[in-house]
Amino acid sequence: MSPVLTICRAAPLSTIQDAGRFGMLPHGISASGAMDAGAFRHAGALAGAHSNAAIEFTAAGLDIEVSKGRFVAAMAGGSFRAAHNGAPLAWPGRVELKAGDKLSITPGEWGNYGYLRFDRNFDLPVVMGSLSTSTRAMIGGLDGRALKAGDVLTLGVVGSSLKDSAIEPRRHDGPIRVIWGLHADMFDLPLRREFLTATFAIAPQMDRMGVRLTDPTGIFAKAKILSLVSDAVVPGDIQIMGDGTPVVLMRDHQPTGGYPRIATIASVDLDRFAQLRPGAPVAFQSINVDHAHQLLRSGAQ
Structure with missing residues (x-):
């Protein structure tokens, strides 16, 4: 049974993003991809398997509910607060979700972007070699647009195992x-x-x-x-x-x-x-x- 999740609340400009759609600039289409590529990779490592994309949410956060199935979700990027059925979770961190569960992510002290990745791939069409959403070209992700409340996303097969370390990226504090x-x-x-x-x-x-x-x-x-x-x-x-x-x-x-x-x-x-x-x-x-x-x-x- 393929897991299914519903977006209950999505911050403005939240989208599906992966590593990017490269080589398309001659056709007028930028690469898109995660705004914080290091945090995107970190969330993938925490998920324990290489899903093909993430939900990139913006500063106001994200709420999802699992409609059916079971899967692992991992969160990283910025500083946010997460709760599983109301119980606080570590940030960054991971959690196993099952049907009926709710995951809520709310703003923290800093950062504009966070990432929610899974141990399974999104069941979405690949466009020009990528799942990344380009809202300007209206391609990729879910119908080439930002996510909104009521959207339903289906997860497919378990992604390939990751060998990358789940250590949080180090950030330079200077200019x-x-x-x-x-x-x-x-x-x-x-x-x-x-x-x-x-x-x-x-x-x-x-x-x-x-x-x-x-x-x-x-x-x-x-x-x-x-x-x-x-x-x-x-x-x-x-x-x-x-x-x-x-x-x-x-x-x-x-x-x-x-x-x-x-x-x-x-x-x-x-x-x-x-x-x-x-x-x-x-x-x-x-x-x-x-x-x-x-x-x-x-x-x-």
């Missing part, structure tokens, strides 16, 4: 590390230095496509040539918009951009950046490409 971008030379040296010494903040305008930064001192207010011929962009690119607003592109970024990118967040810090809530201060530190590659290979965060 967000960046590599100078393709268009850094368009900004003069004093401005680039100011970019690295200033403190920005996460603006309320944020989603899976991008995160705006507030710039209290107006570093880029007088910058010129803020419109270019569009070219390819990647997650972590820091675009400076025509009005001087910095915007960090995220997993559902557009395929091309027509504003200069002063820098790109190193992959090793992109998960940490994604978890910063509105109002959180942001400072940047420049590193070179070799250092970024070394950090990524070593697994250091």
Whole structure:
């Protein structure tokens, strides 16, 4: 009997995500995938088997009820509170659920994204090699849209066993590390230095496509040539918009951009950046490409 669960409550922009849909940018479709890839992997390791995707829920949390069957669920990412039939659970952690059980996840002290993974695969169609939801392209996940109360999800076969460690990813506490971008030379040296010494903040305008930064001192207010011929962009690119607003592109970024990118967040810090809530201060530190590659290979965060 295939297990079935019902979404009783879903925070806005909660979706089905996996590791991502790669190689589709020539067709205008970004990779999508988990906003916090490390937390996604951690939840999979805790589940004990490699399910093909997760429910990625946002800061307000998630409530589910098991309609039938039995399965293991694991939770990680951000700081949330979880309860199984009203009894508190460890976060991050795992729990065995059966028909009639309820799992409730509510907000904690920090973080924008959490992940609920299972020891079974979702019974959902693979689109362009992935289950990840792209709400802009309206593909993947459940009908290419965000989850809502009343949605029913069926789980299929047990996923393959995981050998990965279930140790929680280590997070670097310092500035967000960046590599100078393709268009850094368009900004003069004093401005680039100011970019690295200033403190920005996460603006309320944020989603899976991008995160705006507030710039209290107006570093880029007088910058010129803020419109270019569009070219390819990647997650972590820091675009400076025509009005001087910095915007960090995220997993559902557009395929091309027509504003200069002063820098790109190193992959090793992109998960940490994604978890910063509105109002959180942001400072940047420049590193070179070799250092970024070394950090990524070593697994250091």
